[in-house]
Amino acid sequence: MTFTTDDGKAASNPILTSDLAALPAGWSSTDASFACSGLSTGNGCQLTLMYAPAATGSGTLTLSYAYKNNAGESKTGSLNIPYRATTNHNVVGTPSPASPLAVLTGSSTAVTVTFTTDDGNLASGLSVTSGLASLPAGWSSASTSFSCPNVSVGTGCQLSLTYAPPGADAGTLTLGFSYTNDSGVVKTGTTGIAYTAAP
Numbered sequence: 001m002t003f004t005t006d007d008g009k010a011a012s013n014p015i016l017t018s019d020l021a022a023l024p025a026g027w028s029s030t031d032a033s034f035a036c037s038g039l040s041t042g043n044g045c046q047l048t049l050m051y052a053p054a055a056t057g058s059g060t061l062t063l064s065y066a067y068k069n070n071a072g073e074s075k076t077g078s079l080n081i082p083y084r085a086t087t088n089h090n091v092v093g094t095p096s097p098a099s100p101l102a103v104l105t106g107s108s109t110a111v112t113v114t115f116t117t118d119d120g121n122l123a124s125g126l127s128v129t130s131g132l133a134s135l136p137a138g139w140s141s142a143s144t145s146f147s148c149p150n151v152s153v154g155t156g157c158q159l160s161l162t163y164a165p166p167g168a169d170a171g172t173l174t175l176g177f178s179y180t181n182d183s184g185v186v187k188t189g190t191t192g193i194a195y196t197a198a199p
Helices: none
Strands: 011-016 027-029 049-051 057-068 074-085 091-096 101-104 109-117 123-130 139-141 147-151 158-163 169-180 186-198
Touching: 091 169, 091 186, 101 109, 109 147, 109 186
Parallel strands: 101 186
Antiparallel strands: 011 057, 027 049, 057 074, 091 109, 109 158, 123 147, 123 169, 139 158, 169 186
């Protein structure tokens, strides 16, 4: 973090009035205390902070400081740094009825795949990338593509399929998908629906 003046004029005796030994969990500094002889522009007056959370959480780190402006007047201020630590969660696809699916030949069964995150945190940009455009015999969908802008919990992201086997059959329908998790990491996953059809 770099301290500068907003008009380029010199200020003196900047000090941090917040206690660096009492930072929130996960925050640390290589500086036991902080003070500069003076500041104006550039990067000559810096405070080094690190954030390495051990658990999920969020909050605002508030740092207070004092200084004398170019007219020699004592001034104070504060800086707020919002922060958030999330988990590297995954999206899972859960079929209903549950796999393995056993149906009678000549019948028609509706299957719903519900996509959710495994920790309830928000994921975005889910897209089925494989399996939907070339479904096995007897399987159908209203569309050859599927996507959801957001995924978390509940039934907000569901893919509808139909299995109507014309004859005895067995196999696994595998759907591949991609998404961006709550940490901004692009990830991929698969969900499989084992099925059998018999007279």
